Each structure stands twice: as structure tokens, then as C-alpha cells.
Amino acid sequence: MSQGQFGFADVPEWERAARDAVLLAEVVFNLPLERPYTYAVPDGLRDLLRPGQRVRAPLGRSNRLVTGYCVGVIAGERGQRPLKELESLLDREPLVDPSMLELTRWIGERYLCGWGQVLDSVIPAGVRNKSGTRELQYFQLSEQAIELLSGAGSGLRLSAQQRVILESLQRAGQPQTAAELCALAGTGPAPLAALRRKGLVVPFRVRSELDQESGPVGHTEQDLLMNAQQQRALEAILKPIRESRHETLLLHGVTGSGKTEVYIQAIREVVSYGRQAIVLVPEISLTPQTIRRFRSRFGSVAVLHSHMTDTERHRQWQTIAAGGVHVVVGARSAVFAPVPHPGLIVIDEEHEPSFKQDSTPRYHAREVARRRCEEARVPLVLGSATPTLESWLRANRREDRLVSMPQRVADRPLPPVLIVDVRTDPRVARGSSIGRALHQAITRTLQERGQTILFLNLRGYSPVVWCRTCGTGVKCPACDITLTWHRDRQAVVCHSCGWTTDPPQVCPACQSPAVRYLGAGTQKLDEEVSGLFPQARVLRMDSDSMSKPGSHDEALERFRRGEVDILLGTQMIAKGLDFPNVTLVGVVDADTMLRQPDMRAAERTFQLIAQVAGRTGRGERSGRVLVQTTSPDDPAVRFASKHDYVGFAGHELSERRDTQAPPFSCVARVIFRGLDERRTREAAIAVADRLRAACTGELQSLRVLGAAPAPIVRLRNYWRFHLQICGRTVELVRQLWQAVERSLEMPEDVEFAVDVDPINSR
Ligand code: ADP
Ligand code: ZN
Ligand code: ZN
16 A cells, blocks of 8 residues: 555645545554555535544444544545445544654554554554643744755745744744744734745644743753764764765664763754754663753753653643654654654664564564654664664665774773683582672672672562472463562562462472472572671662662662662663762673573673673773673673674674574564464464465465464463564565455454564563
8 A cells, every 4th residue: 555545635625626526534443454444524524634633433344433543535536336434533633744644554564563553552542532622823843944944945935024933933942822923023923824825834733731831941061072983973973964864873882982972962963953853762771860861961851751641641742743842762652752853863772672562563663763764864873882683784784874982981991701600609509699709709899899780680589489299380370481489578479460379388280398499589689698798788679679660760879879889680770870880790690591492592691791791890990790600601601701792793693694584584473362272273373374375476485484382372361372474574574464364264262463573482
């Protein structure tokens, strides 16, 4: 379905041009359907309906009324087969603009889900429910006006007064009401009306209470004087900005190389053109420290995170859409921030798996950002010390531009990383988590008044509840997962569904009382460390201890103030922290990542060691890293100990090439789930057979693996089966899926979801 089909027509003009024509609306629903439905537009809605508004329309044989999104208004001819009519219109104004409509259409196609599903996920609930609030009309510069003002003359003739209005609006830096604008420019209303007719200023509606909030641009701190390496990186980003073209730049900079300062100065350029920048960071890095770094440089920064109420989110969305902020900082979904004139998108820590959404639409923010930047003809910057192999391969093939920052700021050395083989460690043999070398290192760090970070990727007290008699793990009754012992709560917990119960007195399988707790999670580590170093102040950070809102930030502040000697926790503490007094980082068990049954286990282990190593040696004091493992010869561990990303990437890519695994191919995973095991399995097998049968002609090179039980075959009482489609390109995979999808007949009680480029293999 091509974009041209759904022109964003000006309704009154249509009316004049074709008085006899029937007006048709293309409507998509929150359903996994690829094509829009066509409805006749009743006369009463002709002048009001525009793409981007919600409508209610009869659907299916029962004609029940369902809310959908109008995605196009087209002229049809009389005499076509009778069509159903739209019932009503829900919004006075479109909720999204044409560029966002096109982006969401693309996401549906790229990730094999419904356009309506994408729209429903992208538009915040608070925005959808805004109907009925009092609105004020503001004016902002159009894209064309910005080009005109930047000297890219478009041959439009302007009167002197019109030009003064445009310049005043640009100087104001945010939308103005008609009255404010005329006062600023010292003109009457006529020139403004003329500019509006020429499409150089466009109205934008915001709720009246925003009035006081968007306020003047606040105090800003001075930029840092950049070193030569940062200067080079900045120049590389400024080039496409100044040439108004898209380019994706992979900023490969070691931890502490000063990437953030490069982003900030690139954003400064973009803001000076009256455009806005979006900075995506992992949710976990949205700390006050990060936000302060941007707020102190740019007055108007909007922050989007997942803990906002609908009302807050709606207000932010409106402010952003009105051009009221220069910079948007947020987690994954901020890639959809409705900035009117995007000038740059930055994705920091682009390797983070949280940039992929784990529910429909299962998009990756990096690919959505790439598409959005291509359409807007602006650059995309991906920053990381440990880029994904997907991004690394693209840069090596010159599809994206590689910019390297191999040195830390002020020539601080990267910390030495010591690999400790714990297979022969006497303390570990006795059941301790802290081996001899790590014990000595912590002791010395405490004596030298440095701070220590200990990383362990398992929460709870004991990650395995085990029966010694029958030799099986005690599993959650709803999931195929062994339970974790949480000593603080005196309960066993399922980490998949949250099911919690008293610790079992006897094994549920064989009734033996020989139930034991094996392994160590962060709670047990906390207990051990506190016992070994009674004089030290220890703080545990994991999702159990940090469940109260704000506790995460508060804990980091205490650590920063030096009120904590040893910070231990899960990946919560592995990312982005910048504390100069951390002189020791210990990875308690590197094997937990390495042993995952996942094609990215090596990549994740390398990233993890490199990232935690990046938490030390960031200040005047030097730091060091100890990694405890039983696989000291594993390539991921060896390369990480040498800080050799390039070596690791080369090694891992050659393995992936040999097996034609991503990024050398595209995979789509189809997950089936249902309460009845047999019907779910049979449905999955039937779809796999249909797909295999369709692998003919142009699609001959595709492979379909499975159907097979998913790695977690039961989750929250649902049985799970999956299959994988593997092809050379995403286009081929899409063609195969679409060849089969339309005629799929699933049992009522079996659902499926498609995951393109899956990174979660559960
Ligand atoms: P990265 O994101 O690459 O890990 P950061 O941007 O956090 O690195 O920078 C690391 C530290 O170096 C920060 O404390 C930052 O303020 C400081 N820094 C960055 N650039 C400079 C510079 N040009 N001069 C002095 N300090 C700098
Ligand atoms: Zn048993
Ligand atoms: Zn469970």
C-alpha cells in the first residue's frame, strides 16, 4: 500500500473540485490487520474529517461500533458497491500530523502488525482522552518558513511587515498567540493572516494552562571546551545538519570519552535553527544526574518517562507539539515525541535491549528513529562504547558513518581488568560468592577510602529451589520456571509472573522434605558482604529494594555523597553512573550471562563487563576491575578484559556469518499461546507448514524453523510455542508472512504475535 494513495486532502477544496464525488475515509483499528477499511463519509462530517482524527465506525458482520483512526480521505466515485458509513467523529483536531501518520504506517509494515495497533500504542492515553478541554490558538513557524529564514530562499515574496512577524516568531523561540505576535512585531493582524494563507505560520492549539508553564528559557551553563577527539566527532555530526541531509552516525566512544558533551553541542546547533532535538536514553539512565546535564545547558527540556500520569504525559505532549521545548529527553517511546521540526535524534547507549519494545508493536527505537530522521532529512546519532553488532556491521559496510572516540577525557586510562578463575578458589569452593582475590581487593579499597561497586545479575536470595531426592527444581505452578527464595520476605517467588507463596516444606513432585536453596542472588550477597566487612556501609540496589518511586535516585545520591562504601546490585548499577570515587568494580559472576541459551549471550557478556568496567577510573583516582568466572578463556571475557571491542566484534561477526545468523540475516519469530496445550501446538505446526509450503519461487531461499516449544513453554498458565522465519532480508521475510497471513485460520483460543528482529528469546 503506497503512501500516495492517502493524500492528506484539504476537504473544502475536494468539495469544490468534485461536487459529485463521494468522500471516502480510510480507517484503521487497533487490530492486527494490515489494510485500512474504507467507509463513506456522511455529509455532516465532510468539512470536519481529516486524517489523524479518531472516528467510530461499524465493524464486522455484527456492525458493532468500534473506535478507529482515519488515516486518509480520498475521493471515490458514485456507483461503487455500497459502503458502510462512518458513525461519528471523536476529535476536533488530528491527534497526529501527516509525518507521524506515515511513520506509524511504516512501523506496521516493518514490524508486521496493524497500523491501528501502532497508532494506539504511540498516542498517549491522556492525549486520546483530551476532548472537551478549552483551547487557545498559538502560531508557530512552518517548515517552509524556517528554510526561508535560514536563507534557503524559496522564491516567496514577503512584505516588510510579514518578514518582521516571521523574525519575531523565530526570536521568541516558542509559539505565540496572534495578539502576542502582533505586539512583538508591532503590526496589525492583516500581515499575519497573509502569512497564514501562504502556509508560513501555522496554528497550533494548546490548553490554556500551559500559558504560564512554558515560560521563558531558563539560565544555561557554559559548554565545556572540547578536546580534539570531541571536536572531530562534533564536526562529523554538524556536516549533515548543515547540508540538510540524513546520515546515521555511529559514535563509538569508550566509557568516559565525553560523548554527552558532543551530543550537547550538536543539539545547540540544531536549536539555533529553531529546530528540536530528541535524546533517547535507557529508562534506567533517566536519573536526575542525566536530566540535570541537559537542563543546565538548555532552558526548556521535556522529560518523558514511564512513570508519568496520563495528565502529565498529555501536557508534555501538547507542550512539545507546540514547539515549546528545545530538547526532549526520554526513554524508548520518546522517539515519537511530536516535536514540530525535528533537527536531530540521539540514541545514547544504543546497545541497550530496552530500546526494543516487548509487546505489540514490537519496534526498535533505533529503526524508528532512523526512518523518522530519513524522512525529516536530519542526522541520527547512535552512541555506545559497545555498539550492537547490527550497528557495527552497518558502519563497516559504510551504510552508516563510523566516528570513533578511543580515548577517555583528559587521557585517563581505562581501568585494568583482572579475570579471576574461581574454579580453584578455596572461598568459592566453600560456598562463598566473594572469592579470595575479590575479598582482598575490597579490603584494600576500604582502607584507601575508595568506593566499591559489586555487580550480580540475580536478584532474590537463592535463585534455585531444588529437591535433593528427585533432583528437580521446584517450579511455579503457572510457569515453566524454578522459584527464587526471597529470604527478606520469607517467601518463594516466580520472577516471571510474580506468584508468591510460603517456602515449600516438602517437594511438590515427590513429597521429600529434602528441599534446598542453591546459588546466590543479591540478597545473599548483601548478607555475605555485610558479614565480611562489618565496618563498611553497604547498600543493595535491585528492583526489590528499589520498588518505591524515587528510592533509586535517593540511593544514588547517598552513594555520591560518600555515605555508602559498597554498592551492590543488578544491572541497575551497571549503566551510565559517573562517580569519581569508585576505585573498584567487581563482577561477582560473569557466567550468569554467558550461560543464557541465547544467540546474543556472548555479546551481552562483553557489553556487561565493558559497561561495569566503565564505572571506575572516571575521576582523578585510578580504578580497577575484577571479574569472577569459571570460563576465563571464553572469547567474550578475554576481549572484554583487554577493552578490545573491535576484536570482539570481528570475532563474533565471523561466527554469525558462518551460521548466517543476524545481522547477516533477518529473523521473524511468531509466538503462539493458548490455555490448551494440544490446540496451541497444533495451531503453531499448521502455520509453520503453511509457511514452508509458501517458500517457492522468489521465496525459495527462506527457511522456517519449528514450530517448537518456546524456551519458556508455560508462562502465566499459557502454553507457548514458536516458529522462526529466517531470510536474507526483512523484505523477503515480510513477503512470506504476508503470503500466508491473510488466510490464517486460528482456533478461537489461540493467539499469536509476530516479533521481527527479536532480541528476547523467551
Ligand atoms: P561518556 O558518555 O562517553 O561515557 P561523559 O560524557 O559522561 O562520557 O564524560 C565523562 C566525564 O568527562 C564527565 O564528567 C564530563 O563532564 C567530562 N568531560 C567531558 N568532556 C570534557 C572536556 N572536554 N573537558 C573536561 N571534562 C570533560
Ligand atoms: Zn522431589
Ligand atoms: Zn510464574
